Amino acid sequence: MPSMLTDLRSAATTVITDPSATxxxxxxxxxxxxxGVPAAxxxxxxxxxxxxxIATAGRHGVPVVARGSGSGLSGAANAVDGCIILDLGRMNHILDLDPIARTARVQPGVINGxxxxxxxxxxxxxxxxxxxxxxxxxxxxxATNAGGMCCAKYGVTGDHVMSITAVTGxxxxxxxxxxxxxxxxxxxxTRLLVGSEGTLAVFVEALVRLHPVPTAFATLAATFPDVGTAVDTVASWTSVSTPMAVELMDRTTVQAVNRLTRIxxxxxxxxxxxxQFDDADAAHAAELCASxxxxxxxxxxxxxxxxxGEAMMAARRAAYPALxxxxxxLLxxxxxxxxxxxxxVGAIESIARRTGVxxxxFGHVADGNLHPTIVYDPRESRARDAAMAAFHDILDATLALGGSVSGEHGVGSLKTSFVTRQVGAAEVALMHGIxxxxDPLGILNPGRAF
Ligand SMILES: Cc1cc2nc3c(=O)[nH]c(=O)nc-3n(C[C@H](O)[C@H](O)[C@H](O)COP(=O)(O)OP(=O)(O)OC[C@H]3O[C@@H](n4cnc5c(N)ncnc54)[C@H](O)[C@@H]3O)c2cc1C
Incomplete structure (x- = not known):
């Protein structure tokens, strides 16, 4: 039998093995x-x-890690030692855009924007x-069922896909x-493949929904004495209006944004x-929420x-770079x-006080989805350990509140140890059966997501 790399070179169009590139x-x-370190x-x-x-990997029992842009925040696209990284970035064509059906058929490497x-x-x-x-x-x-700012009204990526073409393991x-x-x-x-983090199949095409550009738009910026008052106020807003985005920043984040930008x-x-509001009565809704x-x-x-509005939202977009x-x-x-x-929020504040980190x-407050971000000095091992301990304490506190250890970034290799605690052993066993x-040979992104 030829070696895996010989086999792969004759099977796929472009194979890179030079370690300086891989x-x-x-x-x-x-x-x-x-x-890990990829083989190719x-x-x-x-x-x-x-x-x-995938066929070559199966013959040689080698893991395959699908990769889009590598912007993930959970280590889901990280190499497994000796794996093949399957980069989909060059399959980046919009195959069809149908304004009447309001759909687009796209290859997986098409950039969202x-x-x-x-x-x-x-x-x-x-x-x-x-x-x-x-x-x-x-x-x-x-593959991550990505969220974002407009989920408050429009939901997550999975709510906008009608069909996926994929190659199974x-x-x-x-x-x-x-x-x-x-x-x-x-x-x-389709719903099963969405959020599967490359563990079930590799997507090669998708049919997604498009929506009309709104005709009205308004933005509201509000400051509050504390996070608790902000959260209570947002609850009142969502009972009288349907904002498309509601984003929160705490004092630490606000001060970091001010240091980084001139906002x-x-x-x-x-x-x-x-x-932000995009219903026909957007301006009225923003004024009502302001009052x-x-x-x-x-x-x-x-x-x-x-x-x-764009200038105001730039502050929120600067939150993570500022921290x-x-x-x-550790986001x-x-x-x-x-x-x-x-x-x-109270639990996060008390973890910060107790550990000194x-x-x-910041985050998507109307969805109940926050991104507590721990900042530490990477040169000090004690600071690194304290940061990781605080990170785990936040996940523990979330589970104690009946919450989810990932709202949108996925489990990847970062949070696998928390999955059974959140969903239970019986569900995890079903996931392995699926x-x-x-993927009967277990070659697709093994050990990730669940
Ligand atoms: C500045 C910044 C802001 C971010 N903001 C958000 C945010 O607001 N909301 C949010 O949800 N995430 C956010 N993210 C995280 C990240 O961008 C998302 O998880 C995104 O969906 C990952 O897309 P990617 O193309 O980079 O995938 P990658 O990181 O390359 O891969 C992610 C996972 O998808 C799998 N995968 C990739 N392509 C395929 C395919 N074709 N078939 C099967 N599996 C595949 C990979 O194996 C891996 O498991 C942010 C990241 C950064 C750096």
Whole structure:
């Protein structure tokens, strides 16, 4: 039998094995977990390339790690020692954009923001908007079920996909779902593939939904004396309006943003909340929520000028880079039922006080999904250990509140040890059974996600 690499070179179009080139494919954006060393990187250019790579890997019992843009935050695309990294970035064509059906058929390497731009030429938009939309791929977004700012109204990536074509670990090419608006035939395999983090199949095509560009738009910026008041106020907002985005930043994050940018938020504010509205009555909704904020002891400013709104949201987009500028970071991603947010915020604040680590908290407050971000000095091993301990304490506190250890970034290799605690052994056993059905040899991203 020829060696795996000989076999792979004759099967796939472009195979890279030079370690100086393959090293850059070893990890994603997560600092908190180890990464292995790949044996080879395949730059896939077609479904045939993907199928041939998976078949070769199966013959040699070698793991395959699918990779989009490598922007993930949970180590899900990190190399497993000796694996083949299957890079889908060159399969980046929009195959069809149908303004009447309001759908787009895309290859997995299409960048989220590029699809949105293409849709806007037809008066449409691609709604799912992770903060990484300028760099992350649709395949990666589907495989992590990425969220973003507009989930409060529009949901997550999985709510916008109708059909996925994928190569399973057994080498079969399947097309799940349907191109019809309604379809209830069989089990919903599309939903099963969404969020599977490359463990069940490698996506080679997807049919996604597009939405009309809204005609009205308004943005609200509000400051509050503390996070608790901010969270309570957001609950009042969502009972009288349907904001598309509601984003929170705590004092640590606000001060970091002010240090990094010239945006000039109120440095003394205990919390800043930014909200956007895109219903026909957007301006009225923003004014109404501004008056609720003021009545609750906050200060608020509303604008229906889109450029103004973009400038305000730039502060939120700067949150993570601003905290990163303070040191190494461990970015968490926890979700609770929105009414339990005050308890989660209290737990995070008490963990910061007890451990002495710096934690800046920001996130999608209307979804109950926060990103407490631990900042530490990477040169000090005690600081690193304290940061990791605080990270785990936040996950423990989330589980104690009946929450989820990942709202949108996924489990990857960062949080596998928490999965059984959250969902239970019986569900994890079912997940392994499903994996065996899709990937009988266990070659697709082994050890990740569950
Ligand atoms: C600055 C910044 C902001 C971010 N903001 C957000 C945010 O707001 N919301 C959010 O949810 N995430 C966010 N992320 C995280 C990340 O961008 C998302 O998880 C994104 O969906 C990953 O896409 P990717 O193309 O980079 O995938 P990768 O990181 O390459 O891969 C992620 C996972 O998907 C699998 N995968 C990739 N392509 C395929 C495919 N074709 N078939 C099967 N499996 C595949 C990989 O094996 C891996 O398990 C952010 C990241 C950064 C760096």
């Amino acid at each position: 090293t850059s494919y070893s990890r994603d954006q997560c600092l908190g977990v180890e990464a 990187v395949v730059l896939a250019r077609s479904t045939d390339d993907v199928a041939a790579t 590029d699809l949105d731009l293409a849709a806007r030429r037809h008066g449409l938009r691609y709604v799912p908007d992770p903060g990484s939309r300028a760099i992350s791929s649709i395949g990666g977004n589907l 057994a080498g079969e090419i399947i097309t799940t779902g349907a191109s019809t608006r309604k379809n209830v035939v069989g089990l919903d395999l 000039g938020l109120d440095d003394d504010a205990g919390a800043v909340v930014l909200a 609720i904020a003021t009545a609750n002891g906050g200060e608020a400013y509303a604008s229906d000028d889109p450029a103004d 990163e500028a303070m040191g190494a970071t 968490d991603d926890v979700a609770v039922a929105p009414h339990r947010l005050p308890e989660l 710096v934690i800046g908290t 994996k065996r059905a899709f």
